[in-house]
Each structure stands twice: as C-alpha cells, then as structure tokens.
Amino acid sequence: MRKLKGHWLQILTHVAALLPLALLLWDYWQGRFIIDPVQEITTRTGKTALILLILSLACTPINTIFGFKQVMRVRRALGLYAFMYAGLHFLTFIGLDYGFDFDLIAQDILDQRYVLVGFAAGLLLLPLAITSTQGWQKRLGKNWKRLHQLVYLASILAIVHFTWLVKDIREPLRYGAVVALLLIARMPSIRKAVSNARYRLKTR
Amino acid sequence: MIKINPSEITPEHVYISRRKFLVGIGALVTSSLVLTACGQQEPSLTPPTAEPGSDSSVFPPLSASSDELGDKLTSFEAITNYTNYYEFTTSKEGVARLAQDFKTSPWMVEIGGLVHKPKTFDIDDLLKFPQEERIYRMRCVEAWSMVIPWVGFSLAKLLKEVEPMSRAKYVRFGTLHNPDQMPGQKRGGYNWPYVEGLRMDEAMHDLTILATGLYGKSLLPQNGAPVRLVVPWKYGFKSIKSVVKIDLVEEMPISLWMAAAPHEYGFYANVNPEVPHPRWSQATERRIGETKRRETLLFNGYAEEVADLYAGIDLKKWY
Numbered sequence: 001m002r003k004l005k006g007h008w009l010q011i012l013t014h015v016a017a018l019l020p021l022a023l024l025l026w027d028y029w030q031g032r033f034i035i036d037p038v039q040e041i042t043t044r045t046g047k048t049a050l051i052l053l054i055l056s057l058a059c060t061p062i063n064t065i066f067g068f069k070q071v072m073r074v075r076r077a078l079g080l081y082a083f084m085y086a087g088l089h090f091l092t093f094i095g096l097d098y099g100f101d102f103d104l105i106a107q108d109i110l111d112q113r114y115v116l117v118g119f120a121a122g123l124l125l126l127p128l129a130i131t132s133t134q135g136w137q138k139r140l141g142k143n144w145k146r147l148h149q150l151v152y153l154a155s156i157l158a159i160v161h162f163t164w165l166v167k168d169i170r171e172p173l174r175y176g177a178v179v180a181l182l183l184i185a186r187m188p189s190i191r192k193a194v195s196n197a198r199y200r201l202k203t204r
Numbered sequence: 205m206i207k208i209n210p211s212e213i214t215p216e217h218v219y220i221s222r223r224k225f226l227v228g229i230g231a232l233v234t235s236s237l238v239l240t241a242c243g244q245q246e247p248s249l250t251p252p253t254a255e256p257g258s259d260s261s262v263f264p265p266l267s268a269s270s271d272e273l274g275d276k277l278t279s280f281e282a283i284t285n286y287t288n289y290y291e292f293t294t295s296k297e298g299v300a301r302l303a304q305d306f307k308t309s310p311w312m313v314e315i316g317g318l319v320h321k322p323k324t325f326d327i328d329d330l331l332k333f334p335q336e337e338r339i340y341r342m343r344c345v346e347a348w349s350m351v352i353p354w355v356g357f358s359l360a361k362l363l364k365e366v367e368p369m370s371r372a373k374y375v376r377f378g379t380l381h382n383p384d385q386m387p388g389q390k391r392g393g394y395n396w397p398y399v400e401g402l403r404m405d406e407a408m409h410d411l412t413i414l415a416t417g418l419y420g421k422s423l424l425p426q427n428g429a430p431v432r433l434v435v436p437w438k439y440g441f442k443s444i445k446s447v448v449k450i451d452l453v454e455e456m457p458i459s460l461w462m463a464a465a466p467h468e469y470g471f472y473a474n475v476n477p478e479v480p481h482p483r484w485s486q487a488t489e490r491r492i493g494e495t496k497r498r499e500t501l502l503f504n505g506y507a508e509e510v511a512d513l514y515a516g517i518d519l520k521k522w523y
Contacts, residue, residue: 035286035297038495099496103486108500111485164483167346168294177255 049085306425317451355417372452401457
C-alpha cells in the first residue's frame, strides 16, 4: 500500500493518458461516430496530443515554482503519450482520411500550411521519443537537454497548426496562452526570481 | 461527438403536421387573412389525427437514391445533425438541438430594392410555387460534402414576379436577425445578420433554388427553415439560411464572410479545386458517410451548366 502511495501520480498519469484512447474506441464501438468519423478521430487524437504535450511542458515549471518534485517522474511518460497520440493523429490523416493515396496527399499538402506545420511538429517529436530512455540520456550527456529543448519549438508549431486550421481561433489561442506561460516560466531570469522568492519563504 | 437522441429532436409529426394543418385549412378557405391568423396559433392546436411523414400535398416524394453522377444521397440523419449555422453555435453537431424551438411561422420574406413590384411573401405564398425535387451536391468550404435531395423552386420564378429593374445587377439576401432565438447572434466578431449575394445571372440560373424542404419533408430549423437559398456550384456558405429579405441592388453586396475575412472569402466562392483557400487546399473533399477523400470537381460538378457564367473571368482573382 505504501508503495502504491508513492506512485499515485504515475498511476494517475497512465490512466488519464490512456483514457482518451479508450473513450475513442468505446465511442467507435458504440457507433457514436455517425456523421464524420474521420474528422472526429482526427480532432480527438490531435487535441489529446496537444494537451499531453502541454502537461509535459508544465512539469519543470511546477517543480521549480512549487517544488513539487513528483511531477518530474511523469514527465517522460507524458511526452511519450503525446507522441503516441500525435502518431495516431498522423496515421488517421494519411490512412483514414487520404487512404494512403499519395497522389491525393501531394495535391493537397502544398496548399495546406497547417498540414506542413503539423507535420514538422510531429517530426520534431520523433528524435525526442527515441532518445527518451535513460540510456540515451547518459549517452548524450549535456546534449540531451539541448536536443530536448526542441519540444519548445514543437509546441509552438502545434499551436500554429491548430490556429491555422480552425475558423474560430479563440480555442487555439487559449492553448497558445498556456504554452506561452510555460515557456516564459522557463526563462532564466524568471526561474531565478522564483527560486529566490521560494528561498526567502523557506528561510523566513 | 454528441449523438443527439432522436427523442430530443422535435418529433417530425409535430413539425410536419402543423404545415399539413395549414395547407388543409388553405384548401378550404382561400382567404389569406384567415391563413395568417391561423399561422399565429400554437402547434398544440394541431389536430391529433395528423400523421407523421411527408407532406405529399406540397412536397413531391423522394424519387431517387443518388445524384446524376451516381453518388448516393447522404443520410437524413447526417444532413440534419451536421450543419454549419453560426447563428446558433459554431459546433456543427450542436446546431440541431439549439435550433429545435426556432419559430418558423409566421414567416415573411420581403422582396424589394430595384424592382417594379416590391412584395412581401409569407411562407404559404412561397409554397404556392410548384415545389420540385432537386438532388444537389453540397460542398462546404471546410472540404466536406453531402448529396442532398432538396425540395424547392427556382429563384428566377420568384424574381420574375417582382419584375427587376434593368439597373439591378446583384441580389442581396439577408437572414433573420433575432438574437433571442438565435443565441449565436449575441456573439461578437460577426456583423449580424448574415448577408449573402449573387450576381443577377447567377440568381436567375435554373440551378439556383429557394429550398423549403429536403427528403420530401419541410426543412428543419438547423437546415435553414422555413426557406433558404441553394446554389449548388458554390461553397455552402453562399446558400444562406432562413431568408427574410431579398433586395435587388446595383452594387456588389458585401457578404458577412467577405466582411469578416476578405482574404479568405470572396464574393463568388465558386467550388474550384484549383483555387485553394488561403489556409487549406480545396483539391479534395470528404463526402460525409465515406472515409477516404475524393477529388473536388470544378463548380462542384456543375461546370457544364454554369461555366458560361464565368467565361473570360480569372477565377483565381475572383475567388
């Protein structure tokens, strides 16, 4: 029981991250996708990928600002789940939507800025997913951190992707505001100010 | 996606029987005064004997299961539960529920501007035009499409009745503006009410109809009841819903979408796979009910009928 207690956040992370996939399969099974199933699957996998990516970005600031170290243990899982949903999103696009018809895709893709940007975001996540293991972390040393800073760019591209494909940009802008906040929270000056403030609070 | 429980949608027989009732009265009493008075009564007064189903006295029954290209009709369920109607909500699946209590009677369509005989028609006047079935493809600018068996009549027939002046070069259409009934109109960002326009020759083209029904039944509110425009060779947003005003004008009307995003939406909005929307391609579309995409056809497959209207026009410039 005590062992479980120490791992509650990890368990919660896995359950919560797999839940959208389970719901998707359940709804499909139940025949809920009556009208435009491809659109529905595309939207859901894409949005889940973005939310998980944002949560993975939130881990470090939550640790530095609130000193809640536990979150660092779920960071990798969140990132990998984000990659998984991004992969499903991509497969839905080329497989279900375009039926692997690369002539059709070629016709469409050059005019679709949002597709190119989304593809770039997904591509950036690929090396990060591959090098997410502890082995790679050791092998790359200092460069691992540098490489994984690509996730900042990937998250910005994901927001641009979302903004460009909808008519009503308020929703993507809300996600964009959260991403901006999480990136700002990483700036060295902000980080320093926060850790100084925390130190003062602790020693008071 | 929220699946709308059929029990939450206004039962068809309640909706249909009302019209049947009115038409029945109309057959007995020709006075339009009486008709108007009846039009203000509540649906609860509908005779309980009214049966569900299509109104065969006004609407022709469904005659085919595919369009002229052999493409199957989109299901009634999809057509009535997947609609862009920002006056209610921007959620396509959310419109049907929010629009279910929309009041479509009494309904007046005021026709004016550069005409010799301006006239206001009520919906029963419009139903006096012989209603015919028109199976059209509907291509949304968002790159999805349907095949819809509309019921309606040629707009040209209506316009001829009001005798357009020779100065009239365009037709401007307006949707009802009633934020109490259409909650989306309370939202900022758009210049309500919805306005659309056609060039005179486009408006007079035989393919251009005012639709009053689909699948052999009266239109449901989410599809633009009680009367809407359908211009099958243009993107869906041109086919303005719940029309209350038609004006013949000299200048090209500025539509709601032209005003909201001039670089994205032009006046013509002809379906054209060669002219991409600034943010996405128009080369392909997803037919609702199918998974894999299909190639989009020039003028939505009606090039033979309408290409002449645009001879010598640079369609890339006049998007």
